[in-house]
Amino acid sequence: MMPPLSRRAFLEQSGLAMFAAGGLATLARPTQAAESPFKKAQIAITFDLEMSRMYPTREQMEWDYQKGNLNEATKAYSLKTAQIASEMGGQVHYFLVGQVLEQENVDWLKEIHTLGHSIGNHTYDHVYLLAKNRDDIQFRFKRAPWLIEGMEVDEVIRKNIHQTTVAMKERLGFGPDGFRTPGGFYTGLDGREDIQQMLLDEGFTWVSSKYPARGVYKPAETPIKDIFDELIATQAAAQPYVYPTGLIEIPMSPTGDVGAFRSGYWKLDSFLEYVELAVKWAIENKAMFDFLAHPSIMYVEDPEFQAVKLICDLVNKSNGQAEIVSLSKIAEQVK
Template sequence: MTARSLRAAPATPQRAQIAITLDLEMSRHYPVRGMTEWDYQKGNLNEPTKQYALDAARIAKERGALIHYFCVGRVLEQDNVDWLKEIHELGHPIGNHTYDHVNVWATEPAQTQFRFQRSPWLIRGMSAAEIIQQNIRTTTMAMRDRLGFDPAGFRTPGGSYLALDDREDLQQMLRNEGFSWVSSKYPQHEYGTAMQPPTEAVHDSIVSASLATQPYVYPTGLVEVPMSPISDVGAFRTNYWKLDDFLESVRRCVSATIDRGLVFDMLMHPSIMYVEDPNFEAVKLVYDLVNDAGDRAEIVGLGTIAAAAQPSTPATPK
């Protein structure tokens, strides 16, 4: 059995599908370098992170655009979730990002999350697979109870260039939990030297990886909607890029995607971007590029991308 099934590329460019995604979690080294406690409290969002997420939703709405959010379930333990409800009411989808930001590729319980290394009694007697499934299921229940709606898709915490290609167990588990698509793949590409501006070779590598990383369908029928490079984690947290360098990478990738009628899924985190991009220049840039492209491109949620990736099924004669 092959790891995945791919559709042949169209002979002529289709309408490009561009997604803006924001993962709602805290990030180590933000807002100050050296802060790592967030590894244990991924869902304990601070006020600037929540405000940035909400302001981005409002800005996108004003421009007739869409942002797809992914929420760590522990966020829903906080006293006030009205900001999340407003994001939803503005028309932006919110997906499941597990409860504790667990590593879905983990094979040992202690590998699933830093929190459980500090508090092993929370997972005592559970296998890694049971922890992962419970984390996903609990987030779905929390969203229903606290927000009043089901998650719009699932994104794995972290990404892997291997995606779920050889993990039919994870594919089937997600299908059993009610998901028709997943966003788990993040491609390999060059990063360059930390604290140095990206070279042309680095920019070219990122564009090439982005164009090559397109949606596909696993043998189980689960659709993969990959994350596109470069993420804010790779650009800012790991390599210390300046905002202008990040925007240039986004501009090149989105422009190339539009020219070829492909898919681009921009991955960012409000907990990083409120520090690195306080004026929402990345969101505005993507909107402007798509708007300037006219009918050659559209901003959509990942659910729309996943639906387009599904193989067409002939109508059943009545």
């Protein structure tokens, strides 16, 4: 992880220094809004299917080595979310870690697919696409380096992505709907034409890799209202765009559940309040809000599925000003 930046440095790096000076009046009209490619707000609900360190209890760290070994509660929460979203006219876009396809039963994934929800590729072992050396690729390979013996870093990463696509086709009977990088990158894949091209070569037309937030948002240290303001200001930097190679970027919208619950120790009420503000910002600006969460975290923090219900509810009450869509649907409009 990158070290947290000061608020000032964060704002400058995210090109949002003007927001700091202009305050809320400036926030209401980000430059992005005028250029929105969308006819109405695009709301995505995305769930990354992997185990998360420090869940269900804070001392749990072994998941770093077994990201795809989903427990029963995580799988049940994932499926129930799909059912709730379907009942409320919504849509969920999942990204799975390929290792989960080694488990005995994958019927829950087939059911999610049958309900009409999307499932994308999140690499086989949750590898770090920007790794420069072998030790940075993933914890599993640091502990068991013989698994990648004789392979270059970029080969390991490409194979980890390719194997997931193959595994999905063989075990589920369908291929991935898009690709999301493990971990979000502050500047996405900007300047990494090599990785953009590798993803195009692997059959993807879009990637979800950008996560333009670096602050640690702790309500214990900063008033929650200030945190909300800063996060809403960041939404303009989390909008889709096209890379020079033609690959489309569909960013993750800060803050996701990791930033809120694991790093920030937020209460659920604050998280829900923030999600509502972010969806409303997207509606006002005909922009995108890409809700990022993990069932392995949400079954602990939001056992009643309140976040997903809230998002569906807000969109259903928007008088047609917003729609819940898959990231592929968003990418089609960005072309």
